[in-house]
Amino acid sequence: xxxxxxxxxxxxxxxxxxxxxxxxxxxxxxxxxxxxxxxxxxxxxxxxxxxxxxxxxxxxxxxxxxxxxxxxxxxxxxxxxxxxxxxxxxxxxxxxxxxxxxxxxxxxxxxxxxxxxxxx
Amino acid sequence: xxxxxxxxxxxxxxxxxxxxxxxxxxxxxxxxxxxxxxxxxxxxxxxxxxxxxxxxxxxxxxxxxxxxxxxxxxxxxxxxxxxxxxxxxxxxxxxxxxxxxxxxxx
Numbered sequence: 001x002x003x004x005x006x007x008x009x010x011x012x013x014x015x016x017x018x019x020x021x022x023x024x025x026x027x028x029x030x031x032x033x034x035x036x037x038x039x040x041x042x043x044x045x046x047x048x049x050x051x052x053x054x055x056x057x058x059x060x061x062x063x064x065x066x067x068x069x070x071x072x073x074x075x076x077x078x079x080x081x082x083x084x085x086x087x088x089x090x091x092x093x094x095x096x097x098x099x100x101x102x103x104x105x106x107x108x109x110x111x112x113x114x115x116x117x118x119x120x
Numbered sequence: 121x122x123x124x125x126x127x128x129x130x131x132x133x134x135x136x137x138x139x140x141x142x143x144x145x146x147x148x149x150x151x152x153x154x155x156x157x158x159x160x161x162x163x164x165x166x167x168x169x170x171x172x173x174x175x176x177x178x179x180x181x182x183x184x185x186x187x188x189x190x191x192x193x194x195x196x197x198x199x200x201x202x203x204x205x206x207x208x209x210x211x212x213x214x215x216x217x218x219x220x221x222x223x224x225x226x
Contacts, residue, residue, distance in 0.1 A: 035215065037164075045156075045164065045207050047215040059214040062121065095163055104211045106154035108175065110163035 002026030002109065004096050009114030014087055022079040022096030022111055030054075030074035033099035035107060036081050038092035038116075048094070049081065052103045059103060063089070086118045122146055122210050126218035132226040137198045141221045143191045143208035152212035155184055155193045158220075159204045167206075168193065198223070 008020040022034070035050040049060045049070040058070055069082040079096050093115050097107035123146040133139050143153065151171040156164040166175045168184035171191055181196045195202055203225055208218040 037215075037217075044220040045158075045209075045217040047209075047217060050214055099211075103214060104152070106166055106169040106209070106211055107156075107164075107215075108166045108169075110165075112163055 004098065004109060004111035006094065006096050006111045006114040009094060009116045011117045011119065012086055013120055014118055016086055017082070017084045018086060018116060020081040020083065020094055020096075020114060020116070024077045024079070024098065027098070027109075029077040032101060033057075033103045033105060034072060034079045035097045035099050036070060036079075037095045037097055037107070037110075038090075039095070039113075040089075040092040043092075046092075050099060050103045051079070053101055057103045083116070086116075088118050090116060091118045092116060122149060122213055122216055124208055124210055124216055124218040126206075126208055126221050128221060129219065130222045130224060132224050133198055134226045135198055135200060139195050139198055139223060141193045141206055141208075141223075143186075143193070143218050145189045145191075145210055148188045149210045149212040151187050152210060153184075153186070153191050154209045154211060155182075156207045156209065157202075157204050158207065164207065195223075 006022045036048040051070045067085045071080045093113040095113045096111045098109040099105040125144045153171045155168040158164040172184045183194045205220045205222045
């Protein structure tokens with residue numbers, strides 16, 4: 001089955017860190033760029049970060065630049081998001097999404113998401 | 121950064137209606153635009169890419185048009201499954217989304 005499965009979400013205190021993971025299956029993972037998109041409760045979609053198939057090109061939204069780090073391990077069909085210095089504004093559902101070969105491209109597959117709650 | 125602006129924010133319509141959603145980019149994005157549908161509690165689903173190309177498996181009542189800075193998504197003959205929130209996305213420079221348009225039952 002072709003799917004993306006996220007994990008690693010949960011409750012964390014402000015200023016702490018969390019690492020999200022996403023495992024892809026049913027497709028050739030290292031042929032595609034991958035992305036993280038988040039959605040705060042009741043709000044719209046916000047692109048967070050993207051990484052090309054070979055990790056040569058990486059981009060971040062201004063809102064997370066310097067705090068979040070995206071990475072991938074193609075041998076494990078896995079995508080990661082290391083989130084540091086978390087604040088309440090980072091509370092959201094985090095989705096991983098499959099892109100195109102390059103880091104630009106539409107997102108034609110999405111995981112079901114993992115919730116991150118930042119609160120004291 | 122490229123800003124995407126959708127209108128309207130909410131749209132009330134009935135089954136069978138034709139509805140149009142507009143998306144404007146803050147600078148030219150050629151045809152590098154996608155449309156997504158998101159139902160409550162679900163992940164977004166790709167409907168249209170490259171402004172007017174229909175994603176495999178998406179009903180033909182969904183059509184996209186436009187280029188440069190102005191784009192539209194049209195749903196002809198709205199069906200019960202189509203009541204959802206729709207987002208446009210530019211992907212010429214990484215990605216950014218519009219704020220969404222909720223299509224609700226009149």
